[in-house]
Amino acid sequence: KYAEQLTYWQSKPDNGPYEAIADGFRKSDAEILGWINSDDMLTPWTLQIVGQLFADCPEVEWVTSGFQLYIGENGLPISHSLLPGVNKNGFYNAENLPGSGIGPATAFIQQESTFWRRALWEKAVCREQPLADLAGDFDLWARFFEHAHLYRIDIPLGLFRSHGDQRSVTDRDKYIKQALDILGRYGTPKPRPVDVLIARxxxxxxxxxxxxRPFYETQHIVQFNRKNNCYQTKEITIPGK
Incomplete structure (x- = not known):
C-alpha cells in the first residue's frame, strides 16, 4: 500500500523481528537509527527533536526519554513512568529490569523512545552475534553500554501501546530470563541498595x-538551552551543582 513512499521494503522468512530490524538497518544509509513496533507511536515532535539533538551534541551516541508514555488500544494515554537516570553499573545489575527479583528497579529503557548513531550500532552488532530473539532490545542496550554513556532527555518521544496480546505481556517470564542471561555475560547481577534509587x-x-551524597551517581542528560537555541549535554552528580 505504501511502497511508493518507502525507500525499501521486503517480506521474507527470517529468524524473528530483530533479524528483520538488523537487515533493515543494513539496507539504510541513515546516520541516526531507531525503530518502533507496529502498535507503538512516536510523538509529532520526536524526529525533529532527535535530529536536532544529535546535530547539536556530537558527544551523544545514544539517547532515551526519561518521561515514558503508555497508551491504550484506542491510542489515548493511560499512564506514564519516569526513568530518572540510568548508567552502565545500574543497568548491568538489573536496575532496568523490573520483575527480575534481584533488587529494586526503576523502569525498562523504553525501546520506542531510544535512538542512536549508526556508528554505535556498527560497533555493537554483527552478523556473527545476532540479538536475542525476544529480549533483543535489552541485548542491544547491554552492548551499547560497552561503548558509550546513555543520555536522558526529559521529553516524551515514544508511546508504548498496552494490550494483552503483545509478547512483552504473554512472554514476560521468558523475556526476563533472556535478559538475565544477557546480564550474565557481564558478571552476576547484584542487588542495588535502595538508597541508590532514592538518590537517583x-x-x-x-x-x-x-x-x-555517597549514593549519587553521575547522570548524563540533554537539555534545551533557550538562550542559545540549541541542545546541550550536562553531567550531574550532586543535584543543583
Missing part, C-alpha cells in the same frame, strides 16, 4: 540531601 530520584528532582 532526588537528582531528577534537583534535591540535594547531603547524607545521600
Amino acid at each position: 530520584y532526588l537528582q531528577w528532582c534537583k534535591i540535594d540531601i547531603p547524607p545521600l
